[in-house]
Amino acid sequence: MASSLSLLCIILCFSSLSVSFSEILLLPLTHSLSKTQFNSTHHLLKSISYRSASRFQGHHQRRQVSLPLSPGSDYTLSFTLGSDPPQLISLYMDTGSDLVWFPCSPFECILCEGKYNPSTTPPPPKVHKNATVPCKSRACSAVHSSLSSSDLCAISRCPLESIEMSDCSSFSCPPFYYAYADGSLIARLYKDILSVPNSVQPSLLLPNFTFGCAHTALGEPIGVAGFGRGLLSLPAQLSSFSPQLGNQFSYCLVSHSFDQDRVRHPSPLILGRYNEKEKDLGNDGAGFVYTSMLENRKHPYFYCVGLDGISVGRRTIPTADTLKRVDGRGNGGMVVDSGTTFTMLPASLYNKVVTEFGRRVGRVHERAIDVEDKTGLGPCYYYDKVVNVPAVVLHFVGNGSRVVLPRRNYFYEFIDSDKKRNVGCFMLMDGGDDADLSGGPGATLGNYQQQGFEVVYDLEKRRVGFARRHCASLWDTLNRT
Numbered sequence: 262m263a264s265s266l267s268l269l270c271i272i273l274c275f276s277s278l279s280v281s282f283s284e285i286l287l288l289p290l291t292h293s294l295s296k297t298q299f300n301s302t303h304h305l306l307k308s309i310s311y312r313s314a315s316r317f318q319g320h321h322q323r324r325q326v327s328l329p330l331s332p333g334s335d336y337t338l339s340f341t342l343g344s345d346p347p348q349l350i351s352l353y354m355d356t357g358s359d360l361v362w363f364p365c366s367p368f369e370c371i372l373c374e375g376k377y378n379p380s381t382t383p384p385p386p387k388v389h390k391n392a393t394v395p396c397k398s399r400a401c402s403a404v405h406s407s408l409s410s411s412d413l414c415a416i417s418r419c420p421l422e423s424i425e426m427s428d429c430s431s432f433s434c435p436p437f438y439y440a441y442a443d444g445s446l447i448a449r450l451y452k453d454i455l456s457v458p459n460s461v462q463p464s465l466l467l468p469n470f471t472f473g474c475a476h477t478a479l480g481e482p483i484g485v486a487g488f489g490r491g492l493l494s495l496p497a498q499l500s501s502f503s504p505q506l507g508n509q510f511s512y513c514l515v516s517h518s519f520d521q522d523r524v525r526h527p528s529p530l531i532l533g534r535y536n537e538k539e540k541d542l543g544n545d546g547a548g549f550v551y552t553s554m555l556e557n558r559k560h561p562y563f564y565c566v567g568l569d570g571i572s573v574g575r576r577t578i579p580t581a582d583t584l585k586r587v588d589g590r591g592n593g594g595m596v597v598d599s600g601t602t603f604t605m606l607p608a609s610l611y612n613k614v615v616t617e618f619g620r621r622v623g624r625v626h627e628r629a630i631d632v633e634d635k636t637g638l639g640p641c642y643y644y645d646k647v648v649n650v651p652a653v654v655l656h657f658v659g660n661g662s663r664v665v666l667p668r669r670n671y672f673y674e675f676i677d678s679d680k681k682r683n684v685g686c687f688m689l690m691d692g693g694d695d696a697d698l699s700g701g702p703g704a705t706l707g708n709y710q711q712q713g714f715e716v717v718y719d720l721e722k723r724r725v726g727f728a729r730r731h732c733a734s735l736w737d738t739l740n741r742t
Contacts, residue, residue: 285532288531289529314637316705318692356489356718362487364476368478400471447476448474465506490564494562513531513715514528514716516669525733550657552725553724557587566657567585568656573651592700592701598707601707610704626644644683715730
């Protein structure tokens with residue numbers, strides 16, 4: 262009787278998995294930032310522009326992960342961890358990180374300056390001590406920057422004879438250190454069941470999912486769901502379980518203008534591939550334009566692409582060769598990044614772009630220098646009723662890979678609270694002198710400029726695609742199937 266029940270359980274389990282495998286996984290992304298969190302629009306934009314610049318500069322230092330410690334325009338998603346009992350965790354979705362991690366209990370926060378209050382903050386998840394990852398595992402080596410398993414087991418005090426016999430399974434992977442733009446942490450690797458929610462089918466259970474638990478952090482940490490190109494990222498672990506779901510993912514960020522009242526739908530995060538022709542996307546059924554992923558040996562988890570030029574109005578400004586490719590030292594290319602808010606360009610390209618933009622707008626409208634100082638953006642211009650701005654187009658390397666940005670993606674309009682005047686600011690930022698960008702990407706495509714597009718990461722064909730979409734409608738369409 263017991264064996265019959267076991268067989269029935271196995272059949273039912275595999276039946277539920279086959280349903281999940283045959284469909285996409287549709288997850289809701291929630292935008293985490295609102296104007297109400299700040300004293301003024303100036304403060305909002307200044308904070309976000311500062312964080313975008315800090316994250317971009319951190320990519321050119323010896324940083325392993327970037328975190329949204331200061332307020333930023335990031336998107337969260339939720340999972341359930343474990344089964345005894347299951348614990349809900351909310352994480353930031355980040356294509357610039359290759360690890361899923363979050364603070365765990367017991368947790369010590371150093372120099373949090375009152376931001377982290379254990380009495381008012383929900384307690385971090387607890388993990389079972391017997392769920393640690395062995396020192397002699399690919400996961401342990403990956404999180405320790407490919408340090409050999411023998412070295413790691415020696416650090417874990419596995420006896421020499423056991424190391425020689427590859428018999429260190431009872432010795433845990435040693436703690437690892439992660440540094441980021443404005444903090445750091447020490448964490449351990451664990452394994453447990455991860456339940457991935459799905460809006461169109463039952464949740465998918467991933468057994469033995471590997472993740473990092475931070476027990477000590479300098480600065481208030483916020484957990485991250487890494488979607489980068491690494492062994493421990495969520496897509497990579499999902500791919501080992503179901504290649505159909507893990508080899509491609511996409512998201513479509515609902516346009517928000519930092520106003521939560523405008524956002525009536527979540528932004529869809531789609532794991533797996535759906536047939537565009539079978540879905541009634543209406544006027545949003547435009548096909549994707551693709552550009553190839555570039556390999557980056559220094560930052561292998563980045564989604565790097567080549568940027569060929571930027572058009573402002575009718576003038577196309579070509580980029581330097583460093584933005585079209587990545588060299589052996591990790592220099593160059595443009596990173597498509599869900600965790601950076603504003604697009605960052607090298608100074609040489611940025612100056613040419615804003616000069617052309619200013620030539621067209623500045624001859625009609627008054628420059629708002631004081632607003633530029635208060636927001637970190639520019640150029641900014643005052644206007645009375647309406648302001649005409651030139652179109653901005655990104656030209657990626659590849660045959661006809663051009664992406665026309667909607668106006669609201671690169672020109673932010675608001676009321677200057679000091680002068681009570683309408684003002685608009687250009688939203689692509691100066692990433693710094695080209696000489697200071699060695700050892701990292703030449704540019705970053707931020708999530709604000711990705712709004713209103715379905716951005717697809719095709720890991721099987723090593724390409725990134727863009728298609729204009731009404732993201733709220735896409736959520737409704739996929740959620741009905």
